Amino acid sequence: MDIQKHYSDFSEANLRASYIEDVLDRNRHIHNFISILFNIEKGGVIAIDGEWGSGKTYFVHQVKWLLDYASGNIDSEIESVLSRTLPKLHNIKGHKYKVFYYDAWRYDKSNNPFFTLLRSLILTFGGIDFFKEEKSISDSLFSAIANIIDGVSSIRLQSLFNFGRAFCGFNAKEQLPAIEFIEQMDGQVHSFLDYACEGQYDKLIIFIDELDRCKPSFAIELLEIIKHYFNHDKVVFVLSTNLSEFQYCVKQYYGESFNGWKYLDRIIDLRITLPQISLEAYHKYLWKKTGLDKIDNISIACADYFELNLRECERYNQHINIAFGRYIREKSINNEISDELDSLYAIFIPILLALKLYSVDKFKEFISGRDYEVIKGLLSVDRFRKNVSFFILSANEDLAENREALLVKKLEYCYNQLFILTLMYYIRKIK
Template sequence: MKSYDLKPTNENILETLKNDRIRRRLYLINFLKFLDIVNTNATISLDGEWGSGKTFFIKQIIYVLLNTNIFIENENMEANREELEKYLGKDIMYDRTFLPVYYNAWKNDNLMDPLLSVIREIINSYSSTKKFTGNTDVISGIKSIAKDIISSFELHIPLPNKENPANPGSIDISGENLSNVIDSLDHLKKKNYLEQLEEEDVLQEKINQLFNQICEEKGDRIIVFIDELDRCKPTFAINLLERIKHYFDNEKITFVFSTNIIELQNTIKNYYGNNFDAENYLDKFFNFRFQLPTIDINEYLQFLGETLNTSYESTQLLFIMEHFKFSMRNINHYLQTYDIVSRLFKSYNNITSDYGLQFCSDCIIPILVYLYLFDKKRYKNFLMGNEEEFFISLMLCKINDTYIKDFVFLTSSLSGSETREKGSLRAIYNLIFSQENYDTFFAKAISTKYKFVPKIKNILESCMSCLFDVSLFN
């Protein structure tokens, strides 16, 4: 089974920047320029629906920032910069440099307090870069400040010591890197020590010193990308917002929250109550708001290697995805699930010689898969023969399609008060799913050429029932 997920690998990032397959390159350039303009402490929201590709977009931003930071070197850096200049232009080489930090809030929402885990990710991003330049005393300075922060949280709780397990109360931050500091933060972030602090102003000062030391070595500013906040437990989401607003006010740091604003507002209401003004709350928190643009579905399909041909099956798939405004994740799940059902259905004999089966393969299955994934209640009603109006209204959107015309323009006159198009579509739906109305004018006309035998519904149900809920596993 083919995987359709767009993973944020370096190869995929460069490919999407090179060919602009999802039509976001210009938006990315403008977003980067905006980050370069910001010269004070700022919080930015990058709004997009679930599955719209927010994580991929910020991974693109991180890739560009890492590869244009002259203080960070690796063996492929020069080649990467040359490639980026080709795709994004030479003006991406900014006057300032940035250290990007990626923080997945959802993976950390089991913690009592998010502050230490955010600090840990910042230090980890600093220490994971390959080459250190400039002041050789910077690491020592970071260690010293980090020790003060850890000590503030320790509150006489012994920390693990890999080098000296018999003396757990000591904090060992010796060595050439910051791994021990990170280990200590990993231990502390599992505890709710923050509430016990009496000198929060001192802690805030130490955090600012830490950021200043990091910027001295790795760039002019730190950009922290907070991802998946809208998926977190309400208590953690609120704590994270409040901690960032209170403790991270350094002029050299920018926070970018990639989130679904509507879902984040619902999370806040779950915490404070349904009558709480969550929109106003977030307006006070975010200094700037950006809306992630929708993708070009055709271009995205080409990037996935799914160049749709002119067959009705392909045009119906594209119609469903465009009509219901699929996100990137929706497209991935839809194509993967459709591939399973279509293969099962086409395994039946003589499908190409049976016009009724062929119509179901090309037209009905794409609709069923959509309903199965995104509208379970209507999916059940559709199979039971109770959604003919939905089917008719959907198919009327494609009434000018030659393939549909072949079905609905079978007669040369009207019957009763219903138009030829609606009457034919109603007959088709009932012939497949309820096996009724065989005596109607339209059903007789259609049945002379297309044999919608009772087994068709059973075959469709059998193929669909073989599916697990694919959406739960992607």
């Protein structure tokens, strides 16, 4: 099991399955977005705006996968989804788009985004062949391109300028006015983009992801490079970021008095707000493989109650699977574990794991025996109450008229035994 905090499965098999089943109820939004791309006549910059943990990265991977898939042979299962999801994308085969995904945060350690973006594009589209064939480009340019592909560490502004000189065919001794440098640099990048888009392709779609996680200098310089050097009629940049938060990144770079929102408005041509995924659908998707229905429902109730976002839910689900997988393995080895302990584990482990993600302070209060109010709050959630009853009430108690009162009383008793009396016992023992 992968325990990375921000791990998501972007494999082709998973993207295909989630699209066919529409487990996240996102297909209509995917189709809407692709329809927008089809109607863009020239290049530009689109922003997909969404809160942290709202599923932006998964969304752009699904869009990329579908556009890539459309370039090949679409099978009957995909054809069926295309035809029944509105808007229908029956004409998707008629659009040939090259699609490129750039994880900005992955390259954040670099001092210059120009190198990392161009190098990634060259590696993806085989642009080194283009530069080999260009007779007008000097050997120094080819050497510079080769250095980019090999990877460059500790990039500084001077190295960019030196690279730019070679990129434009000037040797190290020639004097190059700044304005001519910019014009020549722009022309060479433009020629490369012509090469990348040539032939059967209508557009090159470049997804720039995780901008709001980058250091301000890298993120802002990347935006300005996109606008100044990669502005091309056949290139559409798609930024997935939280614009409300990203404006503060702009302020950090240019100063608190700078209007970050207006700055972004000058860079971005079209803003699209990504609708929230149905949490109910996402919970079913995450917990469908565990096979522990009652525990799953208690966990889902906790995720709802503590308002965990999509990314937190993913981590929470991983923690639940690890905790119960380990418990089940230990139980198979140690036959002394009782049914009563099973019940307490099933009820309190989901609460503790959710609390840890929600608030460390609340978690500490709870385990110190000072926050039974959390239990009272969870009991107001129908799904929690019904499934906890299975573990804590006997068959007779479950049918009793005072069933609700018994449930509250027994849960309070369990909480006191676990988190108050046990704590007091250990304090006395230490003393």
